[in-house]
Amino acid sequence: MNTTPFTSGLSENAVQITRVADWQWHALDDDLVVGRAHALHRPDGRLFVSVDAWQGAAFDKLAEVMVAELPAPLYTVVDEADAELTAGWQRAGFTVRRREWEYVVPTDPQVTGLDAVLPPSGVTIVPAGQADERLLRAVDRAIRAEVEATVGWDSMPAEVVPRPEGDTIVDPSAYAVAAAPDRYLGLIRVVRVKRPRIGLLAVLAGEQRRGIARALLAHALGTLHHAGSTAAWTEVHGTNHAASALFEGVGARTTGSNLELVR
Secondary structure (H helix, E strand, O other): OEEEEEOOOOOOOOEEEEEEEOOEEEEEEOOEEEEEEEEEEOOOOOEEEEEEEOOHHHHHHHHHHHHHHOOOOEEEEEEOOOHHHHHHHHHOOOEEEEEEEEEEEEOOHHHHOOOOOOOOOOOEEEOOOOOOHHHHHHHHHHHHHHHHHOOOHHHOOOOOOOOOOOOOOOOHHHEEEEEOOOOEEEEEEEEEOOOEEEEEEEEOHHHOOOOHHHHHHHHHHHHHHHOOOOEEEEEEEOOOHHHHHHHHOOOOEEEEEEEEEEO
């Protein structure tokens, strides 16, 4: 356990930053915890940090210690509406890297207008839990390679689900797919923790603009509706105008936005 003193003005005593575990720090003012910080490696290998502090001075000192003790680059995510938190990270040298819009999506086909949507000729939708795992992994790898070769996979919504290294399909039962006779052309992943979340919707580049993504979305939302869920949630990168148009076209509305910052 390492302790670093700082004079803060919070009291007559110095604020002490204590590393209480490998990835956790506490800010102490006269033995009172006035802030906590921790770091976490995301599945994509990036190191994310966060601070929960009761005073701005404690926040600054926690951020300063983490920046000094952790390897760069460091990332963090903040609610864009939280100007004070954003300013705190900017004081620590972080800059805005990307914006991610949060959407709430209705599931009722009468609301979304997706009740009559069918996949294009020669394509069928395989429900979640019924996909061939070998073909599912093949299309996932192909889509990831296409994205990485263009805008980069890290432009996709942040993925925080733990997985074995190198395995990008954690739970095959969460994926519905668009299938041709010999291969899969696209996929949609819906996870249900506290609420249904569309974590990924993607189609092979050569199969786009055929209505496959819309058919996958219609299937997923319809399935959720029949299961009793009135809404789903998703995130869209601020520059992905096609995805925003797709969701907004079915009645999705933004509920806020997150900023990813990097130092």
